[in-house]
Amino acid sequence: MSSIVIENISKNFGSVKALNHINLELTEHKIYGLLGRNGAGKTTLLNLINNRLFPSEGQILFDGINIENNSSIQNQFYFIGEKSLYPDSMKVKALYKYTKMFHPDFDETYAYKLSEMFGVPLKKKLSSLSTGYKSIVKNIVALSVNVPFVFFDEPILGLDANHRELFYKVLIEKYIDQPATYVLSTHLIEEVSNIIEEVIIIKNGEVIKNESKEALLDNGYSISGPTGLVESYCSGKELIGFDTLGGLRSAYIVGKPDENIPQGLELSGMDLQKLFIQLTNI
Amino acid sequence: MSQLIKYQLLQLKNSFIIFALILFGLLIFGGITLYIFADSNGASSVNGTEFSMVIFIFVIFVCCFGENFRFFIQNGKSRKEIFTSVIFTEIITSFGMTIFILIFNFISNVVFNRSIIAYSSLIEQMYGENLFGFMKYIVQFIFIFATLLVSGSFGFLIATWFNRAGKIGRILIAAGVPTFLFVLFPTLLGIFPSLRLLIGNFLLYSLGLKSNNPLIASLTFVITFIIFSIISFFIVQRTEAK
Numbered sequence: 088m089s090s091i092v093i094e095n096i097s098k099n100f101g102s103v104k105a106l107n108h109i110n111l112e113l114t115e116h117k118i119y120g121l122l123g124r125n126g127a128g129k130t131t132l133l134n135l136i137n138n139r140l141f142p143s144e145g146q147i148l149f150d151g152i153n154i155e156n157n158s159s160i161q162n163q164f165y166f167i168g169e170k171s172l173y174p175d176s177m178k179v180k181a182l183y184k185y186t187k188m189f190h191p192d193f194d195e196t197y198a199y200k201l202s203e204m205f206g207v208p209l210k211k212k213l214s215s216l217s218t219g220y221k222s223i224v225k226n227i228v229a230l231s232v233n234v235p236f237v238f239f240d241e242p243i244l245g246l247d248a249n250h251r252e253l254f255y256k257v258l259i260e261k262y263i264d265q266p267a268t269y270v271l272s273t274h275l276i277e278e279v280s281n282i283i284e285e286v287i288i289i290k291n292g293e294v295i296k297n298e299s300k301e302a303l304l305d306n307g308y309s310i311s312g313p314t315g316l317v318e319s320y321c322s323g324k325e326l327i328g329f330d331t332l333g334g335l336r337s338a339y340i341v342g343k344p345d346e347n348i349p350q351g352l353e354l355s356g357m358d359l360q361k362l363f364i365q366l367t368n369i
Numbered sequence: 370m371s372q373l374i375k376y377q378l379l380q381l382k383n384s385f386i387i388f389a390l391i392l393f394g395l396l397i398f399g400g401i402t403l404y405i406f407a408d409s410n411g412a413s414s415v416n417g418t419e420f421s422m423v424i425f426i427f428v429i430f431v432c433c434f435g436e437n438f439r440f441f442i443q444n445g446k447s448r449k450e451i452f453t454s455v456i457f458t459e460i461i462t463s464f465g466m467t468i469f470i471l472i473f474n475f476i477s478n479v480v481f482n483r484s485i486i487a488y489s490s491l492i493e494q495m496y497g498e499n500l501f502g503f504m505k506y507i508v509q510f511i512f513i514f515a516t517l518l519v520s521g522s523f524g525f526l527i528a529t530w531f532n533r534a535g536k537i538g539r540i541l542i543a544a545g546v547p548t549f550l551f552v553l554f555p556t557l558l559g560i561f562p563s564l565r566l567l568i569g570n571f572l573l574y575s576l577g578l579k580s581n582n583p584l585i586a587s588l589t590f591v592i593t594f595i596i597f598s599i600i601s602f603f604i605v606q607r608t609e610a611k
Contacts, residue, residue: 134610137445138442138445138447138610139442139609139610139611140609140610140611141607141609156447156448156449156606157447158445158446158447158450161445161446161447162445163445164445165445166443170611172439172440172442172443172610173439173440173443174436174439174440185376185440186444188372188375188376189372189376189444189445189446190444190445
């Protein structure tokens with residue numbers, strides 16, 4: 088089974104430590120959600136995996152081989168970032184043609200089919216596309232390139248609700264049809280929570296959670312009720328955050344709930360976004 | 370690797386076609402104008418095509434690197450592969466343009482009748498005419514090829530350096546290099562006659578002007594191409610795609 092192993096990776100930009108001794112493993116045929124607040128280090132990590140930046144410490148291995156400046160390995164990854172590395176003056180059609188030149192498995196027919204679904208103007212230059220359509224074109228290329236590991240950094244930037252829905256649908260269909268590993272880094276957690284299987288949460292350059300979505304959500308719950316009751320319930324438990332409204336409080340707890348919940352308190356599951364917010368609040 | 374070379378050559382194709390059309394346009398326009406207005410005792414002259422090619426190849430390698438580098442990184446290519454492909458592209462481009470120049474010079478010599486207008490190539494201007502007898506075209510080929518090679522590699526070096534540099538570094542390169550070459554350096558030569566003599570002698574010997582041998586200049590250019598390429602290699606290896 089192929090996997091990307093990130094060993095003790097750190098990255099400094101001058102005096103700023105963007106990543107601090109990250110250890111992770113990305114295995115094949117999974118959809119990962121790479122979540123984190125602004126400036127947490129998600130894009131830096133993706134840039135390191137995809138050979139755009141060099142680590143200050145540590146190494147990244149693919150099947151035991153260092154990925155740095157290794158074409159045969161990098162050809163198995165495809166990364167679309169917020170910042171486009173495509174030539175601005177290139178037309179959409181030409182982009183598909185040249186991507187096919189570099190990636191023989193690039194499915195041009197599928198790319199054109201997706202372009203029609205999304206309404207992409209093929210003869211336009213990339214620089215003249217709107218923000219949304221730039222994201223769409225990048226997504227289409229990433230979905231058509233047919234490599235084992237595909238990384239998306241903010242794939243739904245600028246997309247309207249219809250296009251976002253279509254993107255998720257197409258991604259799932261592609262995943263079912265030709266399984267690969269997809270890593271999605273996004274701020275719209277509520278929307279992607281239905282499609283991701285594994286969750287990686289980065290906070291201040293460190294990984295604070297790296298587990299399956301089910302395990303993460305199973306291991307957290309919310310308890311609501313009068314403030315005093317909630318406070319006494321929470322005593323001795325791993326409290327990660329709370330919201331107060333008047334005399335009522337909602338507390339977010341890591342762990343399994345007690346078998347008997349005191350009367351007056353209401354137990355509910357935590358959704359991924361709420362859990363993320365509570366885990367990453369300063 | 371071949372994909373990278375093919376891509377770069379495809380990107381250069383249009384620029385080269387436009388440049389060639391301009392040159393031939395100037396040839397036709399210049400030819401007609403000079404025939405109408407030129408002095409019949411051969412006082413008019415036409416030259417500078419090779420030098421324009423030298424500048425052209427310098428400019429294309431300065432301009433293309435950044436965009437191509439980022440696109441190649443996007444498509445999973447290693448920096449070593451990118452560097453090697455640029456070197457091969459330089460060699461192929463220089464070879465092709467050398468053939469073009471030789472054909473262009475031949476046509477120009479036919480168009481410009483020497484009794485009215487003197488057309489002189491760069492090698493003839495520097496080393497005189499009728500050099501090396503029947504080997505003339507081979508020597509011309511080697512000389513022009515080496516000149517274009519060193520010019521392209523200098524453009525590549527500037528481009529890699531510029532891409533690697535930070536904001537201040539880029540300002541220093543963009544403003545500093547031309548200022549040094551065209552202002553500071555000539556000023557220093559003017560102020561220090563000993564430096565002028567040293568540089569002058571170095572150029573006379575390294576360009577084969579002392580011995581009137583363009584092959585010495587060709588060797589100097591090839592060595593300089595190798596030095597520039599080695600420096601570019603080390604710069605490219607640590608360039609981040611941002």
